[in-house]
Amino acid sequence: MIMVAFLFKWFHLLFGITWIGLLFYFNFVQAEYFKKASAEALVDVKTHLVTKALAWFRWSAFATFVTGFVLFGLVGAQRVTNDFIVVGGILGTIMFLNVFLIIWPNQKIALGLVDGDTAAAGAKAALASRTNVLFSATVVFCMLASPHLGYSQEHLLSGNGSSLGLLLSLGVIAVAQLNAMFGKMLRPLATVRGVIHLSLALAVIIYCLLSYL
Numbered sequence: 001m002i003m004v005a006f007l008f009k010w011f012h013l014l015f016g017i018t019w020i021g022l023l024f025y026f027n028f029v030q031a032e033y034f035k036k037a038s039a040e041a042l043v044d045v046k047t048h049l050v051t052k053a054l055a056w057f058r059w060s061a062f063a064t065f066v067t068g069f070v071l072f073g074l075v076g077a078q079r080v081t082n083d084f085i086v087v088g089g090i091l092g093t094i095m096f097l098n099v100f101l102i103i104w105p106n107q108k109i110a111l112g113l114v115d116g117d118t119a120a121a122g123a124k125a126a127l128a129s130r131t132n133v134l135f136s137a138t139v140v141f142c143m144l145a146s147p148h149l150g151y152s153q154e155h156l157l158s159g160n161g162s163s164l165g166l167l168l169s170l171g172v173i174a175v176a177q178l179n180a181m182f183g184k185m186l187r188p189l190a191t192v193r194g195v196i197h198l199s200l201a202l203a204v205i206i207y208c209l210l211s212y213l
Contacts, residue, residue, distance in 0.1 A: 005074045012067035016143075018060035020136055022053060027133050028192050031126070032200075046111055058104055065096040081157050082150030083210050088142025090170065094177055095132045102128040102180070104148065123185065130189045131180035134156045135173070137199040138206050145207070155210065165213035169206050 028048070034042065072089055101126060108114045109121035133167070149155065157163075188194035 001002045001074070005071065008074060009184070012071055015060050015067060018139070019064050019077060020039070022057040022060065022135065023129065023132055025053070026057070027129055032192065039175070040126060050111060051113075054104065054107060061096050061099045066091065068092055079151070082146055082155040083096060083157060083169075084142045084150040084155060085146040085159065087169050087206060087210070088139055088146060089136045089137045091173060092143070095109065095135055097178065098128045098132055103132075104207075106184065108181065111166045113156050127183070127185050127189070128180050128194055130185065131176060133195050134176060134199050136190065137203040140198040165209040165211070168213060169209045172202070172205065173208070 030045075030053075033045075037045065044191035068089065072085070106121035109116035110118050110125060112118065145177075157166075188198050
């Protein structure tokens, strides 16, 4: 059982690196290139690069989610659950659903693979993608905090820790996700520097809520 859990952790990490790495590539490299590229270059990139990169993006997200789900069952059977892994798991699930329910369906329209309003679809995909970037630092932080910080008494869900911080954390995440689904691209999310700063700030906020409330 120990070796099986270790292998799933290994694969979960490998798939997660691929997924988050491509997420950063799309938002920090490709999106900035698209702003300056010529029309001819855009056609070539969208035809030969973007669709292949999106395939790796989708299926690495799927593999990360599946291995994480299995790990939650394997590790949960051996240890008491803590609030860090709950927040990380919920965030990872939201990010996975954003990929398959918002980003990819709208990217297909934006790339001309299916009919639809390309401008509106591109905006929806971009907002969901930036929201996933916003969540990314907190997901990675929670993955590390769960085994290293989460098994003290104040973080165990079955212990004496307060549930207020957990509820407030989930509330903050819900607000950000609702904006991704029904809102618009806020100015801080629209720039690379802004979304990086917000992502790090969210991780700090979640940590403070879980640790001090």
